[in-house]
Amino acid sequence: MGGKEGSVSRLVLLAVLISFTPSIGLADTPCFTFSASPDSYSAPAGSTFTVSTTFTNCGSDTTIFIGDSFGSDESVFVSSINLLDPSFFLTPGQSVTTGFADFTWDPSAPDGFVWNPNINAYYYALAGVCSGFDCSIVGQGYAFTDFTATVGQPVPEPASLLLLSTGGAGLLLKARKRRRPRGKPRSR
Numbered sequence: 001m002g003g004k005e006g007s008v009s010r011l012v013l014l015a016v017l018i019s020f021t022p023s024i025g026l027a028d029t030p031c032f033t034f035s036a037s038p039d040s041y042s043a044p045a046g047s048t049f050t051v052s053t054t055f056t057n058c059g060s061d062t063t064i065f066i067g068d069s070f071g072s073d074e075s076v077f078v079s080s081i082n083l084l085d086p087s088f089f090l091t092p093g094q095s096v097t098t099g100f101a102d103f104t105w106d107p108s109a110p111d112g113f114v115w116n117p118n119i120n121a122y123y124y125a126l127a128g129v130c131s132g133f134d135c136s137i138v139g140q141g142y143a144f145t146d147f148t149a150t151v152g153q154p155v156p157e158p159a160s161l162l163l164l165s166t167g168g169a170g171l172l173l174k175a176r177k178r179r180r181p182r183g184k185p186r187s188r
Contacts, residue, residue: 036147046107057090077109
C-alpha cells in the first residue's frame with residue numbers, strides 16, 4: 001500500500017475506531033433520585049398494599065435506565081412481596097411515579113407492628129438523550145430509599161372526618177324534624 005491509498009485506508013480505520021469508542025467523559029455526572037411516595041403506609045393484617053416510588057433524572061445530558069429493582073429487609077410478618085418490575089428510560093429532567101412492589105401482611109401480624117425496610121433500584125446512566133441502549137453507558141449503581149409500613153387500619157385524613165361528621169349532623173337534623181308533629185308551632 002503506498003502513498004494516497006494508505007492514508008485513505010488509515011482515515012477509514014480511524015473513523016471506524018472513533019465510532020465504536022465509548023464516549024466516556026462527554027456526559028455530566030449521573031444525577032438520579034429515588035424515593036417512596038408517600039413514605040408511609042398502613043394496612044390491616046392479611047391485606048396487600050402497593051408501595052409507589054418516584055424516580056427523577058436530575059441530570060442535564062444523561063439518560064437514566066431503571067433496570068431490575070429490589071432489595072428489602074425481610075420481616076416475619078410480610079407473607080409475600082410481588083415486585084412490579086418498573087423498567088424504563090428517564091430523559092434529562094424527567095420524573096416518573098409508579099408502583100414499585102405489592103407487599104402482603106401475614107394474617108397473624110400484630111396490630112401496631114411497624115416495618116421500616118430499605119428498597120433499591122438498579123440504574124444505568126447513558127451518555128446523551130437515548131430511547132434505547134444506543135448510547136454509551138457512563139455509570140451504573142444502586143439508589144436506595146425506605147418507607148414505613150404499619151399493621152392496622154389507616155388513619156382517616158381530616159377532610160374525610162369533616163365530611164363524615166357533616167353527614168352525621170345532617171341525618172340527626174332530618175330525624176329531629178320528623179319527630180316534631182306537623183302544624184304545631186315550636187314551644188319556647
